[in-house]
Structure formats: C-alpha cells, structure tokens
Amino acid sequence: MKTLSKLVQISAILATCLLMGGCDDVRVYGSVGYSSYGGYGGYGGYGSSVRIGGRIY
C-alpha cells in the first residue's frame, strides 16, 4: 500500500511537470533565444553615412 501511494505521488509529480511543460509551448515567442540587436549593444554613431534602404515602389 505504501509503495502504491509513493508511485501515485511520483506519477502526479511527473504529470504536473509534463503539463507545465505543455503550458510553455503556447508562449509563441518564449523560445526565441536572442535579439539581432544584442539588447543594448553598441550600435550607433553612424551619422548619416550608412546607406539603409526603404520603400521605393
């Protein structure tokens, strides 16, 4: 009986972990690992010498 009880408890813990893992899946941006900008990285000071693009048509 004691062994069965422990098995139930372990199963419940595993089920909870699995379910919470499933919750993570719905966060569509939750697995994005990094930003192209590197957060507060050191881009800047280009003046207007850098040619960027933009709409033409």
Add this chain to the structure above:
Amino acid sequence: MSFTAKWRIAFIYVVLLSIAACASVNINLPSVTDTPTGERLPGKIIWRDLLTNDPAASQKFYGELFGWEFESVGTASNLESDSSYTLIRHNGQLIGGMIDTLALNGRRDISQWVVLMSVEDVDASAEAVTANGGTIITPPTDLQSRGRLAVIRDAEGALLGLLETRDGDPRDSEPDVDGFLWDELWTSDVGSADAFYTKVAGLTKGTVDVDGMQDTAPTYSLLKAGDTPRAGIMPNPLEGLDPVWVSYIRVEDPAAITSRVAELGGRVIVEAGPRPVGGEVAFVAGPSGAGIALQTWPLEQNNQDLNP
C-alpha cells in the same frame, strides 16, 4: 484525518490547480485587422510584434513619437501574468502588438521587432522552412481569432513569424503618416534569402533598377507577389548586426523624430539623411534596443525613373 492523508489531498489539489491553470492558458488573440477581408495575401507583412523588456518605456517612446495607442489584452485573452500582450493602434486602426519579454521566462534580452508574413498554409510553409535551411522556433500554433502562427528563423538567422490568418489579411492601402510603410530584410546573403522566401512564402524575386541606387545598394532585391512589391532585401548595412527584418515607419520629418529619441530613452543609430532615390531615412532604437527605421513617403522623384 492523518497527516499523510491531508498531505495527499493537498498534493492532489495542487495538481488539479496546475492542470486548471494550464488549461486556462488559452491564447485567443484578436484578428490582425478590425476589417478582415476573408482573403489572404501571401508574402505580405501583415503584423509586427514588439518584443520588449521595458513595456512602459516602449509605450512612452512610441506613443509620444508617433501617437500610437496601447490596449492591454492579457487578461481578456487568458494569457495571465506570464504572457501579457498589448495591442498597438494608430488612428484607431490595429497596427501591431507588444509583448513583455520579462514575462516569457527568458533571462536573455530578446527585445526586437518581429514581422509576421502572411502565408496560405502555415504547415506547408513550416515544412519548407526546414527543407531550405531555416529553423522552427515555434511550430504552427493555433491562436484562434488570429489564425495559425509559426515562429521561425530563416536560413541566415533572421527571426520572423508566418501567419495563416483565420479571417483574412488587411487589405492593401496607402500607409498613414506615423504608420508602417515598408519592411526590409538586412541579411548576410541576399541571393540565399531570395531563394528562401521564394520557396517558403511563394514570393518571386524582383530586382531594382533605380537611378541613384546602383552605387549604394547594387544587390537590393524585391520580394514580389505577382506585380506587387511586398518587401526588400539588402546586404546588412551595419557591421556586427545579425540578420534582421527591419520595419519602416512613414514620417514627415525624420530629423524632428531623431531629435527626441534620446530624451525618450532610445538611441539614434543612423542619423536622418537623404536617400539617393529621394526622400529621407533614419534608423533608431527604442528603449529596449529594438531597431526601427523612419522614412518619408512618397518619394520626391518622378516614378518614371523607377523600373521594378
């Protein structure tokens, strides 16, 4: 009741609560437009989400510079505190969303703008992503009213979403001042990107032959759906910046905007300056570091000089 029995009941209660909490995380974001057409426009950038680690500062930045309005829908969408979502409106029209990245359980700073490209069949497009060197970040996921979304990195690593809308895409229209004007991929390999988006989103490649651009952007490429240009691709102009999709906001005076960027917590990355083909552009970062470009429109040039 024994202590063990009470503990068991408490434990079961916690498990049930966990299950209930999980079941309530039911993403139901609104459609990308208040007036869906019922028609999809594959290849069109139909939405932009700002991932930010400082939502309050970002709201102030974009609100004061462009007059954007913000509407939290986290609670209404059952996203709860772990995934709060804010709609962005301009002149009353939906133009994008904002997500608090600190609620995404990530310890890294992932602040950036993410464009969502319309696709006809997101599952088929996701298969094409992996077949052509891209990476699936989030497999196709149902967002109810919004449709079905996959988050990916293209073959060079640029992040974007592929969205199969449920009710249709926003119709094409002339962009408002202070609204989104254009989208452009800054990448390490223009030719490879052309091939990737041709296969993933059914776009075709169009080259640009414009007076004034031959020297500065000889490899500028257009992604077209039929005869309609949907986005541009150009070599990354900023050293060290990873490949990234950049959205442009239509503004009347880029210099007037850049003069206020620092006081609102942002940084000017490329100062306002003239374009060889006409008009002016600038490139700035908001308080979270996410970059956004500014451009005047329309071009101050005779369109006969433009030969797509």
